[in-house]
Each structure stands twice: as structure tokens, then as C-alpha cells.
Amino acid sequence: MRNSMIITLALLIFVLSMAFATWLEEQSQKIDARNRQYVKDMEKLRTIAQINSFIESEIAPFMVDEQSNSTEMDKKLIYFASENQNKYNLLVEKYIYEDDFAKNIDFSYKIERDKKDFLNDFLSMKYKDGFIQFRELKLDAKELSGRLQVVQPFSIENKSSQEIGAEDGSPK
């Protein structure tokens, strides 16, 4: 009788222990999964911190103001061309046109090779509201000539509104 009670008690302990162990195992798996997720989240946060640092040091200082007013953008391009037209003999190759990011205008240029200061200024010339992209550069015994593109970025909102407008049939 005493043995039977002890056996029953021992088996009960075994069953309860196993049930408890199984519950702990399930909880452990849940916590382990959560821990792994947290580790991934921390890695993501560290990556975000690196991206933030990159944006602050490498992007933000050089970011140009994206315009939303189409007329204002045209004006800026034209004014920039006018400012430098005589200096570098700028001639319009392709009038204002758009791509995914910006309004552009293409010029040809021509500078005498003897004017070294002009040459240096020209090659280091910047457009403060956007970018200048060289398309072509030729240097011969007499002159420096070629083609360049002046880029005036526009904001995403502006692009979207223009696209919606285009779908409506209104002019861009």
C-alpha cells in the first residue's frame, strides 16, 4: 500500500515535472524568438544610426533646395545661363526639358585656350540651386569647347502634381 502510494506520487511528480518542463520549453522558445528579434532590431537601429550619421555628414550639407514652382525653376536656369553666357560663349543646345529628377537645359560652350583663369573657373563652376553635368569637352590648340547640362532639381510633390496634371490633359 505504502509502495503503491509512493509509486503514484512519483509518477505524479514525473508527469507534473514533464508538463512544467514542456511549458518552460515553450516559453523558452518564445523568449528566444523574441530575443533574436530584439537583436535584429538592435542591428537595424545601429544601421539607422550609421545612415543618420552618413546623411548628416555626407548628404545634408550638400543637399540643394528642390523647387516646387515650375516658373521659378525656369527662371533660375535662364538667369544662370544669362550670367555666364558671354563669359563662356554659352549657346542653348536643348531648351528646358524634364527628366525624373529635374528640369534641365543643355548649352554648348567655347573658351579660348589662352585664357587660363577662365578655364579654371569654368571647370570648377557650380550651380548653387542644382548641378552642372559636363557632357562633352574638347581641347585643341586654340580653344576649349563642348557641351554641358544645367540641372535644376524639383521636389517630389511638384513632380507628382505635374504628372497628375498631365493625366488630366493640362500642360506640364
Place this chain on the structure above:
Amino acid sequence: MSKFCAIDIQNSNATVLDVEKKDNVYLVTHHENVEIDKLPQFTKSKKNLFLNIEQDEIIDEKISVDSIVTNDNVIKSIIATKLRESNLKKEILFNYHQLPKTQNEKKVFYQVDGVYVEKYLDSLSLIENPVKIKSATISKFSLLALSNECINDESYFSIHLQSNKLTIIAVHKKSPIYSRITTLDMSDATMKEAKLVEQIVQTIAYVEQSFRDINFSIVALSGSLALDDSIAEHINIVSRPRVSVLYPNTFIKGLKAKEAHRFIFALGSLFVSKKLQFIPTSILGLKQYSMGSKIAFALSTLLAIVGIYFAYDRFVLYSDLFKEHEALVGKLNYLFTQIDTYPIEKLNRSLRHIQMNKKYLAHHPIDILSSLKPLLSLQKPQELQWSYKDDDLKFSATFKRQFESLKELYEFERLFFDRFEDINTTFTKSYLVKIDYKRMDFDTTVTIEKAKVEKEKVEQRRVR
């Protein structure tokens, strides 16, 4: 060291020996005579009980079975049937063994010994917990077992006298081939001695006559016979085998030589083989139940321990993971407070800026001119062309120079191409040489292209 309790249950009293076994030597630590009524209480605390039970009525028969029957179960069944025929309505426990064959016999004789269960159980019921019984048998088998331990001869007689009960067994190859138990009821000592000698001598003669092929070498006396020299002398004179006294003291310690003869049956019960024991099925069932119960107890205890260990192990793992979890939550919260998450608009603007950089500022003539600085410092190009359209970049520069001597041309040429080779660029570089050695004119066009497709050099430089 093992501890046993050997009990010789007689009609009105019992002899109880406490025995310890160590290295094949038995030590009798205590012996006591107990009244039969007090035996249950006395044996309550004892373990490993070896019983010798004196029975007034026993079965001692020779049963013949056809020699063609060789299967043990069939032989046992035939013997049981024959026993039932002669012992109607009485439940019996028996064992059997084959007697030596004589030539040309078609039947095999078996010596069958048994007890009547009802009376036998009366004696066994004196033991409160039958599970503690390791062995139980009757006197002649206890005598046989002890005799076999003491005597190495192949065939012998073992004769025991206790009170008025004379037990004679003839043993051949460790098995009893004949046994006789006689009670001598005589008050006169001289008459009793004469009768005793007569009984013994006649029995020896009868057995020797019955088993002529067997040469009995010893008559071993024990019990009261071992203490009476005159009886031994008488037997020695009349019978052929030499007479000796059973001497178990070589392997049983704790008793004097003469003292041991008072406990021959009790001591013998320690050595009885399983085949010569009589344990009723009810007790065997109880023993099996007890064994099963012990195994179940051990298994369940083991399971409980394993379960507890397993649960503990899981708990430790859970606890460690929980600590790690808390530490991670702390770190994560700290990082959340420390790291700003920029609004999506800002990120989009940054991304657009990167994309625009890639699109509009990927290439600038200055980049290639910078990499050509070592050449430009050596000789200014006469012509230079750079173009970038639809991800197709091409640069070419023509270097011309006239020399006064071939040596100068040679040295310039070497320096020029060494510097050209040293130019480090990811683009494909090549050159076109049109040097006029007669007029000593250096004329080379260097081309650098973005390698969309690997182009072969226009002209390989001469190996010098």
C-alpha cells in the same frame, strides 16, 4: 556482506540461526530455539529467510515413465497424473529427478519427492511476510544440500539422527537416489541403539543391493549419531563403506564442531538448490508481485528524478533566456532613446539626392585629368577629348613632342609609358603610338573608356 536467517521448523519449536556470508564463508552470529507460537513475532524483523520444514507426511515415490518420453513437461505431467491417482483430492507440491538406469530397461524411473500443500502451508503461515522467504524445503533435502557441500565423493550415504527421527539418504552424483525417514519410539537406550544400528545397516545393504552398479564410498553421520562413537564403530564393523562424520565447520564458522550437529537441517537449508525447494505458487506470486512492485518503485522513483532534473534543466535555460531578454529590452530601450528615426520625407530627399548625385555627378572631366596628372606634368596634350553620354564615357588625349636626339626620345618614351602604366583607374586604358623615329617625333594618343565591353588595345606596346 549478506545476512540470512536459517530456520528449522519442527513440530513444536523452531531453531533460528542468524548467518552472515562473506567470501564464501558463513558465520553464524546468533542461534536460538523458539517456541512455534512465538516464531511469527520473532521473524518479523528478519530478512532473507531460508526454511527447513519438518513434515510428518511427505511423498517419496518411484514412478516409471516410458523411456521414449523425453520432454520435461510431458514427464512432469505424467508424474503429476500418477500422483493425483494415489493422492486423491490432496493438493501437492513435488519435484523429481531421474534415477540411474539399469541395462535393458524400457522404462525410466524417477524419484519423486513432494509435500502436501495444506499442511506445508500451515508451517509457512508462521512467517508473516512470505515475500521474505528465499528458500523452503524439507529435512532430507536440507541434509542432502549440506552433505553435498561437505562431501566430494560421487556416491555416499548421509545419515542423520535428531530426537527419534532417523533420516537416511543415498546420494549418487549429488542427487538422492534413495531416502528413508524412520521414527524410533523406544525408551530403552540399549535397545534403541541396537535398533538404530540395525536400521542403518539394513538400509545400507538394501541400497547397495538395489544399486549394484554404484560404489558407495562413505557413510557420513550427523546429528546425534555424530556424537556417539559406539554407533559409528558398530556401523563401521558391519558395513562396507567407511564411516565418517559430517564436518561443515570448514565453511561455516561461529559454531563448535559438536554444536553444528544440532543445526544440520537449518544450516543445510542455506544450500538447497531451486530444484529441490518447495515454494507454493501463491507465495511465488506474492514474491513476483513484490519484485514487480520493487521494480515499479525503482522505475517511478527514477522517472520522478529524471522529470525533476529535466524540469530543473529547462528552468535554468528559461531563467538564462529571461535574464538575456531583460538585458536586451534594456539595451533596445536605450538605443531607441539615443537614435533618432528621421521622417520619411527627409529620407526620401536624401535618397533622391544620392540618386541625383549618381546621375548628374557620376563623371567629371577633372576626375580623369587628375588621374592623368603624371602624364600631364610630363607633356601637355595637344588635343584632348572627353564625352559622357548614356553611361558611355570616353576620354582621349594626344601627346606630341619633337626631340633633338634619339636618346632623348627614347628616355622620354620610356618615362611616358612607365607613368602611363602606373595610372590607377577602374576604366579601360589604351594608347595608339605613332612615333616617327626618323624625324624623332613623339606622337601618342591615350584613350580611357568606361569598360562596358572589354576592348582590345589598338596597338600593343613594343617589347623592349
